[in-house]
Amino acid sequence: MKVYHTETLKNEAYGEIASLLRSGGVIAFPTDTAYGLGADPFNDAAIDRVFQIKGRPDTKAILLVVSSVEMAKTVAEPSALFDAVAKRFWPGPLTIILQAVASVPSKLTAGTQTIGVRWPVAEFTTTLVQHLGTPITATSANRSGLPAAITAAEVRAQLDESPDALVDGGELPSRGGSTILDLTTDTPWLLREGPISFESLQQFFEGNIRRQA
Numbered sequence: 001m002k003v004y005h006t007e008t009l010k011n012e013a014y015g016e017i018a019s020l021l022r023s024g025g026v027i028a029f030p031t032d033t034a035y036g037l038g039a040d041p042f043n044d045a046a047i048d049r050v051f052q053i054k055g056r057p058d059t060k061a062i063l064l065v066v067s068s069v070e071m072a073k074t075v076a077e078p079s080a081l082f083d084a085v086a087k088r089f090w091p092g093p094l095t096i097i098l099q100a101v102a103s104v105p106s107k108l109t110a111g112t113q114t115i116g117v118r119w120p121v122a123e124f125t126t127t128l129v130q131h132l133g134t135p136i137t138a139t140s141a142n143r144s145g146l147p148a149a150i151t152a153a154e155v156r157a158q159l160d161e162s163p164d165a166l167v168d169g170g171e172l173p174s175r176g177g178s179t180i181l182d183l184t185t186d187t188p189w190l191l192r193e194g195p196i197s198f199e200s201l202q203q204f205f206e207g208n209i210r211r212q213a
Helices: 009-020 044-054 082-089 123-132 152-157 200-203
Strands: 002-005 027-030 035-038 094-100 115-117 165-168 180-181 189-192
Touching: 009 123, 009 165, 027 123, 027 152, 035 152, 082 094, 082 200, 094 123, 152 165, 152 200
Parallel strands: 002 165, 027 165, 094 180
Antiparallel strands: 027 035, 094 115, 180 189
């Protein structure tokens, strides 16, 4: 497993990592929440490896990170509220659930035909996605059922040498995952509260939001 450090990454290294992803590789990398597992979402073998590395059941979907609203629309059908929500909360730790476009593999959606997308604040993540030119997966880089990793050492402790590359971005500020908001229903539905609070979303939607019990 090759190790990179975000503070010393140059364009050449970004190119190497993007090439690795294009060839079906899997990386562990820092996001704006926890470390994630990155792979080409349109490479079936790479996605199978993500599930295998995590020990994740295939009944659970895998989210994608993007570097723009326009890129999100290449994998998801925007709802009536999407543009307004994205304008207010992106880039940021908000994963938005939308209907997936037909080209998104069912392995990513776990058969739901919906896909979670996020435009993160994390500079490394957005720069890598821009180099690649397509979204990448960002399911947390930990064994299923164990705490999310906020350091490269924690990634190694859980996943050993399983990823093809590890990008060390130091210690991340929070172990919690992103806020997850479902926009596939008439009324927005908060599935998981994270850095973006229910109260801030409630204010944005003028009270027209429900939350998962």
